[in-house]
Amino acid sequence: MSESVDVAVIGLGPGGEHVAAQLAKAGLTVLGVEKHLVGGECPYYGCIPSKMMIRAADALAEARRIPQLGGSVEVTPDWAPVAKRISDEATDAWNDQVAVDRLVDNGGRFVRGHGRLAGPGRITVETAEGPVDYDVRRGVVLNVGTSPAVPPIEGLAATPYWTNRDIVQVNELPASLVVIGGGAIGCELAQAFARFGVAVTILEVAPRILGPEEPEASKVVAESLEAEGISVRAGVTIDRVDHDASSGFAVTLGGGEQLHGAALLVAAGRRTNLADLGLDTVGLDPSARFVDVDEQMRAAEGVWAVGDITGKGQFTHVSMYQAEIAVRSVLGKDGPWADYTAVSRATFTDPEVGSVGLTEAQARDAGLRVVTGTYDLPVSSRGWIHKVGNHGVIKVVADADRGVLVGATTVGPSGGEMIGLLATAVHAAVPIEKLRTMHYAYPTFHRAIENAINDLDL
Ligand SMILES: Cc1cc2nc3c(=O)[nH]c(=O)nc-3n(C[C@H](O)[C@H](O)[C@H](O)COP(=O)(O)OP(=O)(O)OC[C@H]3O[C@@H](n4cnc5c(N)ncnc54)[C@H](O)[C@@H]3O)c2cc1C
Numbered sequence: 472m473s474e475s476v477d478v479a480v481i482g483l484g485p486g487g488e489h490v491a492a493q494l495a496k497a498g499l500t501v502l503g504v505e506k507h508l509v510g511g512e513c514p515y516y517g518c519i520p521s522k523m524m525i526r527a528a529d530a531l532a533e534a535r536r537i538p539q540l541g542g543s544v545e546v547t548p549d550w551a552p553v554a555k556r557i558s559d560e561a562t563d564a565w566n567d568q569v570a571v572d573r574l575v576d577n578g579g580r581f582v583r584g585h586g587r588l589a590g591p592g593r594i595t596v597e598t599a600e601g602p603v604d605y606d607v608r609r610g611v612v613l614n615v616g617t618s619p620a621v622p623p624i625e626g627l628a629a630t631p632y633w634t635n636r637d638i639v640q641v642n643e644l645p646a647s648l649v650v651i652g653g654g655a656i657g658c659e660l661a662q663a664f665a666r667f668g669v670a671v672t673i674l675e676v677a678p679r680i681l682g683p684e685e686p687e688a689s690k691v692v693a694e695s696l697e698a699e700g701i702s703v704r705a706g707v708t709i710d711r712v713d714h715d716a717s718s719g720f721a722v723t724l725g726g727g728e729q730l731h732g733a734a735l736l737v738a739a740g741r742r743t744n745l746a747d748l749g750l751d752t753v754g755l756d757p758s759a760r761f762v763d764v765d766e767q768m769r770a771a772e773g774v775w776a777v778g779d780i781t782g783k784g785q786f787t788h789v790s791m792y793q794a795e796i797a798v799r800s801v802l803g804k805d806g807p808w809a810d811y812t813a814v815s816r817a818t819f820t821d822p823e824v825g826s827v828g829l830t831e832a833q834a835r836d837a838g839l840r841v842v843t844g845t846y847d848l849p850v851s852s853r854g855w856i857h858k859v860g861n862h863g864v865i866k867v868v869a870d871a872d873r874g875v876l877v878g879a880t881t882v883g884p885s886g887g888e889m890i891g892l893l894a895t896a897v898h899a900a901v902p903i904e905k906l907r908t909m910h911y912a913y914p915t916f917h918r919a920i921e922n923a924i925n926d927l928d929l
């Protein structure tokens with residue numbers, strides 16, 4: 472006979488873990504199903520270990536700026552404390568016992584294995600001891616996340632390339648690193664490794680790195696990376712990859728040029744973990760790239776989905792936001808339901824890139840009467856004082872008809888923090904006239920936002 476539970480959560484990434492804990496605390500019988508590590512990509516292979524690397528790398532870079540400001544310093548990078556911190560503090564050597572215990576302490580049940588929908592109100596979990604069936608009375612919440620996408624480049628599959636899951640476990644740095652992909656992962660990790668003395672090349676097929684960001688942001692970051700000695704090659708195609716134990720990786724570009732690296736990182740986007748999830752058994756398309764959800768995160772009768780698989784932004788904060796909504800929906804509570812007009816994000820390069828809402832191009836595509844304002848950070852008072860490391864730009868995108876901002880980008884030192892002010896402005900549709908007449912402390916970086924708003928021809 473099958474065991475019976477109120478709710479099963481398949482995949483315990485940040486969102487799924489939150490859903491399982493909250494529903495268990497609300498008194499439901501909740502089964503959490505995870506095939507690898509409870510907590511998902513973010514704590515073990517993503518946000519947290521990468522930001523620990525970046526924190527250390529930024530400290531090195533800041534120290535190297537001392538001679539231009541006030542003294543002398545000898546900087547000797549050492550990767551060992553970074554590797555140790557990631558293993559000891561972030562991942563517990565990639566052991567999730569604490570997270571499993573947290574779920575159980577909250578009243579949830581846990582099973583390790585591959586979960587799969589098996590028709591309305593039923594799931595099967597492939598455990599180490601064999602398949603176990605469960606009847607699910609109220610519903611199933613899917614939070615199965617993504618895996619690294621590996622482009623079909625000739626020769627690549629047969630080489631010992633790294634993905635984010637390997638690079639966060641590196642104990643010794645390579646002399647050189649080729650990065651395939653100039654997105655958030657590629658740019659953040661390229662800069663971190665370069666600051667530890669690794670010779671880094673970024674290969675990006677699109678015309679510019681950080682493609683989803685404003686072109687102004689891509690330009691500032693590309694210039695900053697190049698100024699640190701990183702080779703940024705945008706608009707290139709890769710024909711093949713070879714590897715030899717003695718000489719390392721050889722990457723052949725379209726046109727024949729060959730690049731070499733001791734290590735190769737594939738950071739070319741993500742694919743959703745939707746294969747072998749039994750989506751067809753509940754009437755969903757198993758070949759779709761994302762799971763289509765409504766504003767309550769419902770994908771089908773008795774099926775909810777949260778996180779990267781919903782296609783609403785592959786960020787931990789989006790997964791957690793959706794998790795809160797799914798919890799309310801499962802419990803039969805009221806909204807507010809999902810609204811993505813002011814999703815913000817931060818890319819932790821130096822300079823950091825903060826952004827919220829629509830880019831100028833997206834706003835134009837949406838048919839808005841668009842007006843933009845920009846301001847270069849180095850000419851702001853704080854940028855000028857800051858001197859070395861002050862590269863940055865603020866850009867705001869306004870809907871001229873409504874007199875509000877619909878998007879903004881803040882590039883610079885603390886760019887990811889500066890976006891907070893503008894996220895509130897977009898989220899709450901604060902009238903531009905109100906933003907023009909508020910106080911901006913002097914001399915902060917965020918005071919340059921006032922200049923960008925005053926640059927709007929409105
Ligand atoms: C290097 C890197 C850096 C990042 N940095 C940031 C950042 O700074 N800020 C930010 O907001 N986001 C960042 N992200 C993105 C962030 O990690 C994800 O958006 C976040 O983890 C949310 O994902 P999720 O909730 O969809 O699930 P995931 O974290 O992807 O977890 C899904 C879980 O489901 C499990 N699973 C899959 N299939 C099954 C199955 N059939 N049965 C049982 N279990 C299953 C997996 O093992 C996994 O544990 C980064 C990602 C990477 C790779």
Ligand SMILES: NC(=O)c1ccc[n+]([C@@H]2O[C@H](COP(=O)([O-])OP(=O)(O)OC[C@H]3O[C@@H](n4cnc5c(N)ncnc54)[C@H](O)[C@@H]3O)[C@@H](O)[C@H]2O)c1
Nearest residue numbers: 622652653654655656657674675676738739740785817818
């Ligand atoms: N700070 C953050 O919030 C943060 C940091 C890292 C990752 N993330 C999340 O993780 C997601 C995945 O990150 P990502 O950087 O892997 O993906 P991405 O989609 O952002 O970037 C991948 C890049 O690889 C390029 N590419 C694809 N195939 C290629 C090829 N064959 N040759 C050269 N370039 C190729 C793409 O054009 C793209 O620019 C991000 O979209 C983001 O949502 C967030």
